[in-house]
Amino acid sequence: EVQLVESGGGLVQPGGSLRLSCTASGFTLSNYAMSWVRQAPGKGLEWVSAIVGSGTTTYYADSVKGRFTISRDNSKNTLYLQMNSLGAEDTAVYYCAQDSMALGSYWGQGTLVTVSS
Amino acid sequence: QSALTQPASVSGSPGQSITISCTGTNSDVGKYNLVTWYQQHPGKAPKLMIYEVTKRPSGISNRFSGSKSGDTASLTISGLQAEDEAHYHCCSYAGRSTWVFGGGTKLTVL
Numbered sequence: 187e188v189q190l191v192e193s194g195g196g197l198v199q200p201g202g203s204l205r206l207s208c209t210a211s212g213f214t215l216s217n218y219a220m221s222w223v224r225q226a227p228g229k230g231l232e233w234v235s236a237i238v239g240s241g242t243t244t245y246y247a248d249s250v251k252g253r254f255t256i257s258r259d260n261s262k263n264t265l266y267l268q269m270n271s272l273g274a275e276d277t278a279v280y281y282c283a284q285d286s287m288a289l290g291s292y293w294g295q296g297t298l299v300t301v302s303s
Numbered sequence: 304q305s306a307l308t309q310p311a312s313v314s315g316s317p318g319q320s321i322t323i324s325c326t327g328t329n330s331d332v333g334k335y336n337l338v339t340w341y342q343q344h345p346g347k348a349p350k351l352m353i354y355e356v357t358k359r360p361s362g363i364s365n366r367f368s369g370s371k372s373g374d375t376a377s378l379t380i381s382g383l384q385a386e387d388e389a390h391y392h393c394c395s396y397a398g399r400s401t402w403v404f405g406g407g408t409k410l411t412v413l
Contacts, residue, residue: 230404287360288354293350
C-alpha cells in the first residue's frame with residue numbers, strides 16, 4: 187500500500203524558512219516522479235514543484251521559483267521541500283504526491299504551514 | 304499559469320447525473336490530453352478520480368467519467384450518491400513541465 191507522510195510544517199515568521207519532508211513507503215521511491223501541491227485555507231489546489239525519479243531534474247511554479255527547492259533522498263525514501271523567504275501568501279496545507287499514473291496519483295495527508303508574525 | 308475555471312458549486316439529487324466543467328485555454332486543456340480530476344472530502348487529501356481526460360484508476364467507480372471538447376474538460380458523475388458530496392478539482396498540464404489547477408467545485412447531493 188502506498189503511504190506518504192508529510193512533516194515539518196508549523197508557524198514561521200515572514201521572511202523565514204522551513205523544510206518539509208515526505209516519507210514514502212509501499213513503493214520504490216526512485217521509480218517515480220514526485221510533486222508538492224499546496225492548498226491555501228478555503229482555496230483550491232496549486233501545483234508547487236515536481237522532481238523526476240533520479241532527482242536530476244526539478245520544476246517549479248512561477249510563484250515559488252527562486253525561493254523553494256525540491257529534492258529527494260531515495261536511499262531514505264524521503265522527499266523534501268526547502269522553503270525560503272516565506273510570505274503570507276505561502277500559508278497553506280502542503281501535500282506531497284506520487285505521480286505514477288498522473289500528477290497526484292497518491293497523496294499524503296498534508297502538513298500545515300502558517301506564515302505570520 | 305492562470306487557473307482553470309470551474310463553477311463554484313453544483314448540486315443534484317440522488318440517482319441523478321451532474322457535470323462539472325473545467326475551462327482552460329489552447330495552451331493547457333485545449334493542447335494536451337492530460338486533464339486530471341480529484342475528489343476531496345472535507346479535511347481529507349485529494350483523491351485521483353480521472354486522468355488523461357477519460358481514464359479511471361483502478362477502484363474508481365464507472366459512475367465517474369471524463370471528457371473534453373476544445374478548451375473545456377468535463378467530469379460527469381452518474382447515479383449520484385450521498386458519498387459523492389465533496390469538492391472536485393480539475394488540473395491540466397500547461398507545458399514546460401508545469402501544471403495548473405482549477406479553483407474547485409463543491410458538489411452538494413440534495
